[in-house]
Amino acid sequence: MPDPLPILYVKTGCPWCTEVIAFLSNNGVGVRQKNVSQDQSAADEMKAKSGQTKAPVLDWHGRILADFGVAELIPFLMQQNVKLEDS
Numbered sequence: 001m002p003d004p005l006p007i008l009y010v011k012t013g014c015p016w017c018t019e020v021i022a023f024l025s026n027n028g029v030g031v032r033q034k035n036v037s038q039d040q041s042a043a044d045e046m047k048a049k050s051g052q053t054k055a056p057v058l059d060w061h062g063r064i065l066a067d068f069g070v071a072e073l074i075p076f077l078m079q080q081n082v083k084l085e086d087s
Helices: 015-026 040-050 070-079
Strands: 007-010 032-035 057-060 063-066
Touching (some): 007 040, 032 040, 040 063
Antiparallel strands (some): 057 063
16 A cells, blocks of 8 residues: 655755755644655655755655755645645
8 A cells, every 4th residue: 555645855954854844744744754864765766756866855646846945845735735734
């Protein structure tokens, strides 16, 4: 059975990753995190999906948002019909 949660690829010490994690948490959006700094297979997976090595990368059930901040995340989530608790 596929994982029902979207996957968020992050790197240790990445300020954009920390900001995105906090935003998702504060808005009740669940994701499964994979730290590509600590897991080479996750890093390879992220690169295969996004075509790059920059984090964060969000795999929302096959829709990829790569190398982004909260400003890019909000419209992406709205396109996926995600209801944000703050909006």
